[in-house]
Amino acid sequence: MTKSRKPMENRAPFTREEISMEVRRAALGMASMIAAFGQMQGQLEVAAQYLGVELNDYDYHGDDTDKLMGIPIEKHFLHRVVMDAYDHAYQVGPAVTEGVDWDERAHEVAGILSGFPQTDYNGEPSPLDRLNPQKLRQVLDTFNARYMLDIGLDLTIAELALLANMGESAVRTSLSNEGIKTIVGTMKGEKNQVRNEEAMTWLLGRRNFVPTKRFGEQADNVSDVIRSLFNSDSLPFEVALTKALKTTTSGGDEPLQQAGIDPRFVEELLSPNGSVDVDVAKLERLAVALQAPVPIFVGKAVTAILTRREADT
Known part of the structure; x- marks a missing residue:
């Protein structure tokens, strides 16, 4: 299904x-x-x-x-x-x-x-x-x-829990498993926090986190977000691709059309049961359209496609 x-x-x-x-x-x-x-x-x-x-x-x-x-x-x-x-x-x-x-x-x-x-x-x-x-x-x-995350401030466990739609205890367990440590807040009485870079990396690995869409002067940060998505070892390719599309296309297909990518090809890539041929040239164009790191993107896409085929046999 x-x-x-x-x-x-x-x-x-x-x-x-x-x-x-x-x-x-x-x-x-x-x-x-x-x-x-x-x-x-x-x-x-x-x-x-x-x-x-x-x-x-x-x-x-x-x-x-x-x-x-x-x-x-x-x-x-x-x-x-x-x-x-x-x-x-x-x-x-x-x-x-x-x-x-x-x-x-x-x-x-x-x-x-x-x-x-x-x-x-x-x-x-x-x-x-x-x-x-x-x-x-x-x-x-x-x-x-979200605002604090976007402007580069450190986040508390409670704030990470809100953005990831998780319980605080589950956030603590996940951070511990990934070796991410909290730091003492800079102000008296402030709760322990997770450094902004580590917070962003961790959040990008959560299924329920949606990256902030960027506009105007913020658009330069999009490539950093996309790179983090596909560099994350804990994020399945399909989830990373979904988040990348939400971050870069703003709900439209214009970047895909400009790269000569049929939206149906992307839909098949996103579907766990989708049947897609390994077309390296097309995958490279898609990576460029999404501002993704081409070698990593193509490698993960091919792995996902071949893994599906093996599961079907």
Whole structure:
């Protein structure tokens, strides 16, 4: 049976609708504080103006679905920042290809995580509560982890776990097996970290990690990412090829067409049951189109093709 690749929209552990609902709840928590601690006269009106809708009260009460659905959250800048962070964290959606200023978004995400109320006025946890983290906080933490990886910072075990979609104990075991050691954080109280280069190499060997698509001045880094993919001994050829295609083609076939590569040839290469002839010249053109190291790419491709044939006999 042919294995299908994971659809782009299924890369994220949560749907946009789930996150939008939690953004509404976070906004309601802010309104609750405004209503409680605003000016002695008119604080309820200010809370309503902030939310964009007048409510009977501005606190959490169990199942608040009806109340939350009345909030026009798409008009809030908070919602735009979170949705962009969602797209970037999981490499899905329009923000990935729209050239968003991720430095600016990182600054705004930090403001949300540190500045938004973590409870409502009555102490009921919001989706941003550090002690009771929910889906929204996980999305923003994953965005931060990817941003830190991309700008060359070291990552904690928790951040690696978010990007690899693994449990922290499984990450520790994998790092130990691969001989990767953590280093002490540079700031007091900071958790142990994995050096950026080692973190990237390790992540590229995980099936569920999706490399960041590069644009503009970042495009020069693509070849480094692709080289790491095919140099990784722990990454099967088909998985490395899938990640390389996602990194370089942005969902289109233009680079393949320019190299004279039929997309069906690539589909057969990706399929565990695909029947492909060993065409070294075509494999070399594909490697060049993907900016992959040609000898390593061709060698691994031929090995994968011959291994399939042997398994079928």
